[in-house]
Amino acid sequence: MAPKAVLVGPPGAGKSTIGRRLAQALDLSLFDTDVAVEEEAGRTIAEIFVQEGEPAFRALEEEIVRKAIESHEGIVSLGGGSILSERTRELLKGQTVIYLEISVAEGLKRTGTNTARPLLAGGDPRQKYTELMRKRRPLYREVASIRIRTDGRSPARVVQQLVAKLAE
Ligand SMILES: Nc1ncnc2c1ncn2[C@@H]1O[C@H](COP(=O)(O)OP(=O)(O)O)[C@@H](O)[C@H]1O
Ligand SMILES: O=C(O)C1=C[C@@H](OP(=O)(O)O)[C@@H](O)[C@H](O)C1
Numbered sequence: 001m002a003p004k005a006v007l008v009g010p011p012g013a014g015k016s017t018i019g020r021r022l023a024q025a026l027d028l029s030l031f032d033t034d035v036a037v038e039e040e041a042g043r044t045i046a047e048i049f050v051q052e053g054e055p056a057f058r059a060l061e062e063e064i065v066r067k068a069i070e071s072h073e074g075i076v077s078l079g080g081g082s083i084l085s086e087r088t089r090e091l092l093k094g095q096t097v098i099y100l101e102i103s104v105a106e107g108l109k110r111t112g113t114n115t116a117r118p119l120l121a122g123g124d125p126r127q128k129y130t131e132l133m134r135k136r137r138p139l140y141r142e143v144a145s146i147r148i149r150t151d152g153r154s155p156a157r158v159v160q161q162l163v164a165k166l167a168e
């Protein structure tokens with residue numbers, strides 16, 4: 001069985017927040033791959049990055065994402081960088097994939113004070129986020145079957161629109 005929907009997008013787009021609320025609205029369960037990675041590793045994502053490096057994190061993430069896409073029947077929220085994996089992009093073909101779009105300015109506001117995302121830590125966050133979007137925007141678009149802008153829209157409004165789109 002396939003998930004009802006898989007959420008993708010950059011850090012701060014709302015994959016975890018919207019995923020939780022969308023699952024509630026549809027009476028489904030949420031599988032958040034970041035949470036599963038931390039449970040599997042017994043450490044936080046920040047700790048995995050520091051202790052083992054990003055490639056080790058990506059390998060674990062790819063495995064957890066595969067299991068989620070192959071077996072979770074509810075809503076799946078992916079980590080922002082999951083789509084960097086070609087194998088994951090292949091698995092997403094034919095799935096209902098929602099790309100939560102967000103501007104760099106709004107993405108920075110939403111992630112700004114949170115230190116849990118090692119990829120945005122250190123250096124100039126605006127430059128990092130801009131560069132991240134330059135690389136990833138084509139990949140988010142490639143895997144998406146539904147795109148929704150989240151700037152200036154409350155989570156409740158985003159969920160309302162997604163429920164309508166999923167019923168089409
Ligand atoms: N549509 C929205 N409008 C305003 N704030 C939002 C919205 N979606 C998410 N947020 C806030 O942005 C932050 C990051 O959201 P999160 O769901 O963790 O994003 P992601 O999982 O995509 O990185 C949280 O503080 C959340 O409350
Ligand atoms: O964009 C990324 O590469 C990452 C995003 C994070 O998830 P969120 O997108 O939920 O913040 C988390 O998987 C990790 O810190 C790496």
Ligand SMILES: [Mg+2]
Pocket residue numbers: 015016017034077078079
């Ligand atoms: Mg998240």
